[in-house]
Amino acid sequence: MKTKWQGIELKVHGPRASLGRVSAVMSNTLRETGRTRAFYGVLIVAMLLLFGSVILSDLALVNQKARLVQDFGLFTIPLVTILTGVLLGVVLLQKEIEKKTLYAILPKPIRRGEFLLGKYLGLCTLLLLEMLVLALCWFAVLALRGGEISAPIFSALLLSYVEVMLITAIATFFSSLSSPLLSGILTLGMFIIGRISYIIVDLMNASKGVFAEVAAMRWLGRGIMVVVPDLSAFNISDELLLGWPVTPEYLLHSIGYGLSYSAIFLVLGLLVFERRDLT
DSSP, rough: EEEEETEEEEEEESSSHHHHHHHHHHHHHHHHHHHHHHHHHHHHHHHHHHHHHHHHHHHHHGGGGGHHHHHHHHHHHHHHHHHHHHHHHTTTTHHHTTTHHHHHTTTTTTHHHHHHHHHHHHHHHHHHHHHHHHHHHEEEEEHTTTOOOHHHHHHHHEEEEHHHHHHHOOOOOTTTTTTTTHHHHHHHHHHHHHHHHHHHHHHHSSSSHHHOOHHHHHHHHHHHHHHSOOOOOOOOOHHHHHHOOHHHHHHHHHHHHHHHHHHHHHHHHHHHHHHHOOO
């Protein structure tokens, strides 16, 4: 038995039916989000910033121009891609609810979990394409300034994409739970805390300060460290700057860490979405 959703044919039964339904939602999400003005607006601004780093590098010393372009790209590309994931991720479900699409497709043949997973994978695919486009622009500017496109740079981009997938999973979880505005605030809050988690760890290990002197704050700090992923694990810009090697073991550990947290937030999102009253 087959049915159609927005022009896409879906298999209702069969051993590969579930995968087919997820793929159909993924393809539709990729097509829809790829048409949004916000996506192209952010992409164009980011491309202009990367090409504008050529002008910015003129302010640096002659032997530091390539390094400035490199650091600028390592900062800009992950940040822009993450902000795109947050902006699009927090409205993943709300748009479908407002358009009444969910009420038509969720009774059958698509399960809620398949729908949410397809949405997430479609958005992650779009963000991968965005990162690739920005990386090509960055490579062109870097080559123009005589910089070297080395293996560690690709390692940095790989870890940055894992971070993007994790933040998108967090945005998807909050999107299944609350309104777009609150979801965006909570996601950005977790992103900021995750980026400065090493500072919180240092404060907790200090002999003085609020974490050392107030028991409630110590418990709060420990809770934050458990719930909020340490996003500093995906940032190796300092290693690239100092010329330190990034071992395969570190890459595998960081990738596994990011994918594990992504899976946890996705499962939580699926559980919440399964029980959410959409009426």
